[in-house]
Amino acid sequence: MKVAILGMGSVGKGVASVLSSKDLGVMVTGVADSRSGLIDPDGINIGALLATKRSTGLCGSAGITAMDVVRGAPYDILIEVTPTDAVSGEPALTHIRTALTMGRHVVTSNKGPIVHALHALRSLAASKGTSIRYEATVAGAIPIMHTLADGLAGNEVLALYGVLNGTCNYILTRMAAEGLTYEQALLEAREMGYAEADPTYDVKGIDAAIKLVILANTIWGTSSCLKDVEVRGIDLVTLDALQLAEDQGCTIRLIAEADPSNRILRVSPRILRSRHPLVTEGTLNAITLVTDLAGEITLMGKGAGSVETASAIIGDLLAIRSRYGRCD
Amino acid sequence: MKVAILGMGSVGKGVASVLSSKDLGVMVTGVADSRSGLIDPDGINIGALLATKRSTGLCGSAGITAMDVVRGAPYDILIEVTPTDAVSGEPALTHIRTALTMGRHVVTSNKGPIVHALHALRSLAASKGTSIRYEATVAGAIPIMHTLADGLAGNEVLALYGVLNGTCNYILTRMAAEGLTYEQALLEAREMGYAEADPTYDVKGIDAAIKLVILANTIWGTSSCLKDVEVRGIDLVTLDALQLAEDQGCTIRLIAEADPSNRILRVSPRILRSRHPLVTEGTLNAITLVTDLAGEITLMGKGAGSVETASAIIGDLLAIRSRYGRCD
Numbered sequence: 001m002k003v004a005i006l007g008m009g010s011v012g013k014g015v016a017s018v019l020s021s022k023d024l025g026v027m028v029t030g031v032a033d034s035r036s037g038l039i040d041p042d043g044i045n046i047g048a049l050l051a052t053k054r055s056t057g058l059c060g061s062a063g064i065t066a067m068d069v070v071r072g073a074p075y076d077i078l079i080e081v082t083p084t085d086a087v088s089g090e091p092a093l094t095h096i097r098t099a100l101t102m103g104r105h106v107v108t109s110n111k112g113p114i115v116h117a118l119h120a121l122r123s124l125a126a127s128k129g130t131s132i133r134y135e136a137t138v139a140g141a142i143p144i145m146h147t148l149a150d151g152l153a154g155n156e157v158l159a160l161y162g163v164l165n166g167t168c169n170y171i172l173t174r175m176a177a178e179g180l181t182y183e184q185a186l187l188e189a190r191e192m193g194y195a196e197a198d199p200t201y202d203v204k205g206i207d208a209a210i211k212l213v214i215l216a217n218t219i220w221g222t223s224s225c226l227k228d229v230e231v232r233g234i235d236l237v238t239l240d241a242l243q244l245a246e247d248q249g250c251t252i253r254l255i256a257e258a259d260p261s262n263r264i265l266r267v268s269p270r271i272l273r274s275r276h277p278l279v280t281e282g283t284l285n286a287i288t289l290v291t292d293l294a295g296e297i298t299l300m301g302k303g304a305g306s307v308e309t310a311s312a313i314i315g316d317l318l319a320i321r322s323r324y325g326r327c328d
Numbered sequence: 329m330k331v332a333i334l335g336m337g338s339v340g341k342g343v344a345s346v347l348s349s350k351d352l353g354v355m356v357t358g359v360a361d362s363r364s365g366l367i368d369p370d371g372i373n374i375g376a377l378l379a380t381k382r383s384t385g386l387c388g389s390a391g392i393t394a395m396d397v398v399r400g401a402p403y404d405i406l407i408e409v410t411p412t413d414a415v416s417g418e419p420a421l422t423h424i425r426t427a428l429t430m431g432r433h434v435v436t437s438n439k440g441p442i443v444h445a446l447h448a449l450r451s452l453a454a455s456k457g458t459s460i461r462y463e464a465t466v467a468g469a470i471p472i473m474h475t476l477a478d479g480l481a482g483n484e485v486l487a488l489y490g491v492l493n494g495t496c497n498y499i500l501t502r503m504a505a506e507g508l509t510y511e512q513a514l515l516e517a518r519e520m521g522y523a524e525a526d527p528t529y530d531v532k533g534i535d536a537a538i539k540l541v542i543l544a545n546t547i548w549g550t551s552s553c554l555k556d557v558e559v560r561g562i563d564l565v566t567l568d569a570l571q572l573a574e575d576q577g578c579t580i581r582l583i584a585e586a587d588p589s590n591r592i593l594r595v596s597p598r599i600l601r602s603r604h605p606l607v608t609e610g611t612l613n614a615i616t617l618v619t620d621l622a623g624e625i626t627l628m629g630k631g632a633g634s635v636e637t638a639s640a641i642i643g644d645l646l647a648i649r650s651r652y653g654r655c656d
Contacts, residue, residue, distance in 0.1 A: 018621060024482060141622035143479025150478050151471025153650075154352060154642035274603060277628055281603060293346060293639035294469035294629060300605055301625040311621035314482035322481075323650075 001321055004030030004075040006066050006095055007082035008059045011109050011136070013050060014306030015079060015313050020046035026317065030073025034082070037064030039073045066091065070098050077320055079313060080108040081136075086201075086210055086226070089116040100124045100132065105324070107316040109136035109309055115210050115226065118217050131320060136312035138211045139164060139285040140303040143315060147299060148219060148289070155291040157219045159259035164211040166283030166303040167195045167202040168234045168254040172242070172269075173281050176251050181239050194283055204233035205254060205267040212256040212267060215287075220260055232268040245271050251279055329649050332358030332403040334394045334423055335410035336387045339437050339464070341378060342634035343407060343641050348374035354645060358401025362410070365392030367401045394419065398426050405648060407641060408436040409464075414529075414538055414554070417444040428452045428460065433652070435644040437464035437637055443538050443554065446545050459648060464640035466539045467492060467613040468631040471643060475627060476547060476617070483619040485547045487587035492539040494611030494631040495523045495530040496562045496582040500570070500597075501609050504579050509567050522611055532561035533582060533595040540584040540595060543615075548588055560596040573599050579607055 003019075003026055005012050012033070019026050027043040033053075038044060038060025053059050070078065078099040080092050089112035096106050096113050100121065108114065113121065114134045125132045135145040139162070148157065163169050170192070171185040180188065186203065189195035201207050209229040216224050234254050242252050255270040255278065272279050277298040280286045285303030290296050302308040331347075331354055333340050340361070347354050355371040361381075366372060366388025381387050398406060406427040408420050417440035424434050424441050428449065436442065441449065442462045453460045463473040467490070476485065491497050498520070499513040508516065514531065517523035529535050537557040544552055562582050570580050583598040583606065600607050605626040608614045613631030618624050630636040 018482070022482065141625060143475060143622075143625070146479035147471060147475065150647060151474035151643060152639070153646040154346070154350065155639055275607060275609060277608070279603060280605070291639070293635050293642065294471075295633070295636055297470060297627070297629040299625070299627055302623045305623070307621050308623055311480070311483055311619070314621065315479060318481040319478060 001025060001077065001317070001325070002027045002029045002075045003077045003079050003317065004028070004069050004073045005079045005081065006032050006069065007080065008033040008053055009081070009083065010306040011081040011309045011313070013053070014310035015081065016046050016050060018307065018310045018314055024314070024318070029075050030069040031059050032064065032066040032069045033059050036060045036062050037066060037069050039064065039069060041074050066095060067098070070095050075104060077105040077107055077317060080106060080110050081313070082110060084111045086112055086115065086206070089113040093117060096121060096132065097124065100128055100130055103128045103130055105130050105320050106132045107313055107320070108132070108134050109313060111137045111210050111214065114214050118214070119223060131324070133316035133319065134214070135316050136309050138214055139287060140301065140305060141308035141311045142285055142287065142299045142301040142303070143312070144215070144287055144299060145218065146315060146319070147297070152289065152291055152294055152297065155293045157289050157291050158261065159290040160215060160219070160257070160287060161278060162212070162215070162256045162287040163253055163278050163280055163285055164208040164256045164287070164303070165202055165205070165254060166285060167199065168208070169280060169285070170194050170283045171203070172234060172237065172252055172254065175239055175242050176246055179239065179243070182235065182237060203235045205231040208254060208256045208267045212258055212265065216258040216265060224265060228265055230266040230268070234269055237269050249274050253278060329353060329405065329645070329653070330355050330357045330403045331405045331407050331645065332356070332397050332401045333407045333409065334360050334397065335408065336361040336381055337409070337411065338634040339409040339637045339641070341381070342638035343409065344374050344378060346635065346638045346642055352642070352646070357403050358397040359387050360392065360394040360397040361387050364388045364390050365394060365397050367392065367397060369402050394423060395426070398423050403432060405433040405435055405645060408434060408438050409641070410438060412439045414440055414443065414534070417441040421445060424449060424460065425452065428456055428458055431456045431458055433458050433648050434460045435641055435648070436460070436462050437641060439465045439538050439542065442542050446542070447551060459652070461644035461647065462542070463644050464637050466542055467615060468629065468633060469636035469639045470613055470615065470627045470629040470631070471640070472543070472615055472627060473546065474643060474647070475625070480617065480619055480622055480625065483621045485617050485619055486589065487618040488543060488547070488585070488615060489606060490540070490543070490584045490615040491581055491606050491608055491613055492536040492584045492615070492631070493530055493533070493582060494613060495527065496536070497608060497613070498522050498611045499531070500562060500565065500580055500582065503567055503570050504574055507567065507571070510563065510565060531563045533559040536582060536584045536595045540586055540593065544586040544593060552593060556593055558594040558596070562597055565597050577602050581606060
């Protein structure tokens with residue numbers, strides 16, 4: 001199986017490392033970041049690639065673009081792991097459309113194209129006899145898409161509730177555990193590398209809302225978008241409110257909820273009892289699926305991280321091989 | 329897709345009900361319980377079958393045995409959901425061997441054959457180009473086998489920890505929440521239908537140990553058996569010990585653990601902090617997989633129940649159809 005990787009940030013490097021350290025029978029024939037690219041039909045030496053990236057910041061020649069790799073490298077699956085642009089979905093959207101049109105499979109961690117164009121991309125893939133998978137867009141290492149498609153096959157999902165943003169969960173956990181104010185906990189999250197310099201996207205609930213839209217559209221085939229989500233972040237959660245909850249055996253978490261029968265699509269801070277399945281600690285994510293047969297199933301795990309996200313990408317690669325490789 | 333169902337207890341009735349209420353394209357051509365059987369190549373009317381079972385206790389003619397159904401009904405997949413005999417695995421083991429030898433797939437909730445003969449049955453299935461799936465043997469509705477095979481594909485599982493017995497978890501939850509003694513909580517569990525008249529199998533940790541063996545052999549390809557597990561039950565957990573743990577922000581749970589690098593295969597009551605992911609309430613089950621890429625992934629859900637177990641069976645049926653139906 002041959003793959004091309006677009007994006008050589010944390011996730012791209014994680015995927016490359018795993019492919020070079022595990023013998024999964026996957027050859028990388030193309031890579032590109034925003035400034036350079038490399039194509040080798042005989043297989044790129046990943047160790048050398050990562051060393052070059054570390055020392056020069058480039059992954060190949062400055063004359064080769066991501067689109068050159070999409071169009072020119074010999075691959076079965078495009079791994080699109082460039083940074084998310086939630087507004088336009090570009091340039092990932094164009095990369096993905098081009099690869100699908102060429103009859104290639106796509107695996108992505110990029111939320112932009114999926115939140116904007118999931119159904120269009122799926123239709124395009126279906127028309128070409130190919131597929132697009134995006135396990136890594138939601139909840140990092142948690143195999144939620146696999147669980148929805150395979151593990152709970154035959155079930156109807158009635159509603160879902162989730163802790164989908166590790167930064168917010170870290171801040172709330174630290175406020176409760178150490179009596180920090182929101183500002184103090186945010187500062188600590190930045191120092192730990194869990195929050196961006198501009199944390200708006202996370203603390204205002206926007207990141208969680210995007211993931212909620214992706215999950216809801218996947219499960220119910222809807223075409224919801226970000227503006228359909230009622231969003232409140234954690235930036236107005238006071239230490240007083242949190243301590244009051246803790247005194248009563250409860251705590252506060254930023255919960256994303258989708259409950260179509262009650263027309264709810266919402267991200268907001270909620271009071272939960274301390275032993276509620278969604279009360280996870282630190283940067284962990286958690287998702288509860290309410291189903292007609294299996295009842296409530298909760299999955300919990302790391303929501304971010306280079307190798308953790310690579311785990312989701314690799315899972316998608318292997319799923320494509322097992323489903324499409326068989327009848328070739 | 330045609331199926332035959334052996335066993336018309338809680339699980340068998342649950343499977344039959346789900347197959348009749350959901351349009352999954354599955355036809356039932358044979359059923360049997362311990363006293364009767366029915367074969368109809370044109371498809372059995374499930375509503376009528378369940379009504380007959382309710383009124384007469386039989387599911388068909390007393391002259392038709394389970395083996396008659398295994399040998400004579402036209403089915404693609406045998407659903408073996410007779411009660412577990414943990415000592416011999418019989419009669420399920422013979423039913424399953426016969427069906428696999430005839431080139432049929434098997435889906436089972438029966439722990440007996442799987443704990444005794446997993447690898448032999450898998451080899452037999454492979455030699456016939458068929459398959460055996462047993463999602464329902466461990467942790468009820470939690471899709472743990474799907475997660476191991478598909479969701480976390482590419483990962484190496486390093487260790488696992490689980491709450492695998494709902495009866496014990498219910499007793500410990502009630503002791504902690506209400507200050508009941510072990511004996512009082514056990515009595516309550518019996519009244520609620522969560523514990524058998526003879527609760528030995530559950531409270532001594534044997535049921536959890538059997539499930540642990542099934543998980544460990546599945547993950548690591550080992551051939552462990554029940555006597556390889558160090559087992560301690562919850563019957564010696566005192567209310568005093570539990571309250572002491574609770575006073576320190578902890579609680580006690582019956583934890584099954586497999587950690588091959590430390591040669592651990594054990595079921596025992598363990599003290600966990602209250603917000604530990606495995607601290608679930610009531611009859612819930614939970615499993616944490618420690619992996620090399622995804623880190624720790626925890627799944628939580630109902631460990632028993634007619635429809636919940638049916639969910640696992642249905643998931644296996646659909647997985648077989650999607651994997652073997654494609655190239656026919």
